[in-house]
Amino acid sequence: EDKVVQSPLSLVVHEGDTVTLNCSYEVTNFRSLLWYKQEKKAPTFLFMLTSSGIEKKSGRLSSILDKKELFSILNITATQTGDSAVYLCAVPGGTSYGKLTFGQGTILTVHP
């Protein structure tokens, strides 16, 4: 069975803190891992990772993949209240070619 597990499930921090969100996976025929941000509406795309050890960066957000240990992390530095959202990771493929398996999500709350 394909599995994507995120941790922590929720996190409360203050503005300026740095956070690290984790996503581990057990998916056959792995090819990529995607991160999304969801703010009370539709998820929006953040990153797609296909290669181990290569950091993807966008402003204060960065992400990296470890295909040997089967996990990815999403880092957010100098957090702002606008970073409050649910962060989702997803892995395509697995037992059926067209499947897309999401983790449960991490709820991040950033207080002023």
Next chain:
Amino acid sequence: EAQVTQNPRYLITVTGKKLTVTCSQNMNHEYMSWYRQDPGLGLRQIYYSMNVEVTDKGDVPEGYKVSRKEKRNFPLILESPSPNQTSLYFCASSLRFQNTEAFFGQGTRLTVV
């Protein structure tokens, strides 16, 4: 504007009354899929379609039907809705299945009483 459009955005219905949630994309994407989102469970895939006339079950297909007669449309049909199908539903599309980001519709909040 490139987008995925779902309708309706909100729907309250009664048990057993057939309903359809429409999904349309204007980006000529091959891959489309439906998800339901429930608290603590993340997004779970209901059905997906790799292209026109090609559909397959996701993780939670029971009680749902789909069709893909045209590339742009991928409706979700609940033949006999039940209260356990009360959920937030998202349609998404991507250029192809692998290694491309998905674009999501705005969601449909369905309540079955």
